Amino acid sequence: MKITLHSPLDMHLHLRDGDMLKSIARYSSRYFAGAIIMPNLVPPVTTIEQVIEYDKRIEEAIDGDSFERYMTLFFKNSYGYDFLKEAEKYIKAIKLYPSGITTNSEGGVSSFEIDDLKETLEAMSELGLPLLVHGETNGFVMDREREFGSFYEKIASAFPKLKIVMEHITDRHSIKLLNEYENLYATITLHHLYITLDDVAGGLLKPHLFCKPIAKRYEDREALLDVALKAYPKVSFGSDSAPHPISSKESLGCAAGVFSSFVALPALCELFEKHNSLDNLQKFISDNAREIYDIVPIKKEVTLVKKEFEVPKELNGVVPMFYGEKLDWSYDESIGS
């Protein structure tokens, strides 16, 4: 059995910088037609020059692969219309982080009052630039996304023309919001379709499955699976693939992030096939995103074949999701990689 995916897109990707960028960029660029590139570098990407320079470094790292980088800025309320009018030639969206909520988010937003955000949000709304949000409060770790819901409701109401993407949703209550507000959308990761907190901490503690937002309950995973498998038009795939060196994961204090880009397409094929939904994968992995973000990706066909794929225990110093396990689907080697 084979499936050919047309221009698969990863709408939430951390490519990092420096040596890590060079080590892992091609695990995305070989198999995806494009990706939303997250801006949480140190320092965060907040100027047009930084966007251009970062994009160049990515271009070098992907070594000639045809792979579109949908660049982003790290949200600041000081951006204003004129700056964003110029910036939109180089970026596809702006990413908002609450301060300190995940890796390299220290410079993020600390006030969620509309007055403190409206300068940038009004300009984005006018320019049609989507707002991508890491939606967590600083409350109890299992409640953070749910608690953030009222902020989503507030900005969705205050800026009805602003497209707001709830990134990497994990909580069943976020699904309800999708239905209630026309301008709310979502990305869903691979790992949140596969795991719950039990996989992270129910047996041995698994640092390579530790991520933010943390994996939740079975009923949350079911709710995510439901909209992903039917390729509900307001959701698209965003891996949130976030590599860390082994020394940062298997340590006294393990950084948050699952490195999934390399295994995402085979694992999605396995999941969608298992649920008799393989026909919907093209929408989830590409077509929905084209509509939501108003993009026309480059043409790139990626064929997967139902054939055992043993996931390596390590890829250039990073441990991928499903390390050492066998997946039912693999990339079709006959077309080269």
Next chain:
Amino acid sequence: MKITLHSPLDMHLHLRDGDMLKSIARYSSRYFAGAIIMPNLVPPVTTIEQVIEYDKRIEEAIDGDSFERYMTLFFKNSYGYDFLKEAEKYIKAIKLYPSGITTNSEGGVSSFEIDDLKETLEAMSELGLPLLVHGETNGFVMDREREFGSFYEKIASAFPKLKIVMEHITDRHSIKLLNEYENLYATITLHHLYITLDDVAGGLLKPHLFCKPIAKRYEDREALLDVALKAYPKVSFGSDSAPHPISSKESLGCAAGVFSSFVALPALCELFEKHNSLDNLQKFISDNAREIYDIVPIKKEVTLVKKEFEVPKELNGVVPMFYGEKLDWSYDESIGS
């Protein structure tokens, strides 16, 4: 400021075996008058000979410290009255593990039907041997202790003369059970009085705070604090100190257990003082246990003084709780260690 504790007791302790036993036993035996010694070795302690031999190995490891070992057997339903009548000369209690629920619990109980347990439980009831229970189902990790509540209710009702100790309780619902059944008791650890899931997984993931049962919500910690600080007569201190080598903690799959024995008394002083409850610490750390388990411990006075104590980052290859942090209380060195 000083406090002298009279015969402090640790009613739930993992001393391990072999090199680990030799490395860590004195962190308990120097500062406690005695401890309930858990039987989950490999293989588990299930015969009188094993109890005697394990006790000897502990005696060697503690190097002359006066320290009473309240030994236990690993629960098996095949024990029967005659065996236990002989065994009770050597043991203080029997520990029941659900199969596979924590470190070295593979040979534990897989059926919780009264008929499958009554042979041993009836004999224990008759002999007055307390049943110590790791109370978790195999359900979702945050719900396991709460779900186990119905089993506690079932055996507490079926064996009204059996003293049942709910070990290392973490869930506020377990506190309610204490009030509802005369023959239910509980131990509480140091770490569950200090941490919630936020400390384990709310920021960076902290393998050295990972334990079973996993730390729960703030309202659970509050409920535990309430009964501990007032030294509610049905609860006593049990550290559940459970050392693992660093290589088993900072790894792909981190073993469950917090190593707290060495820091337990200073940290309890700090906590009880902070909550104006220092007067109740003697009961929580010793007097309640004497009543519950009907024991008269050896005389041992341990004095602590309000003086900064910097917790080492490592103790013989194990990372203790509060590593690298400063506590307000320390052992009184003037009395020697």
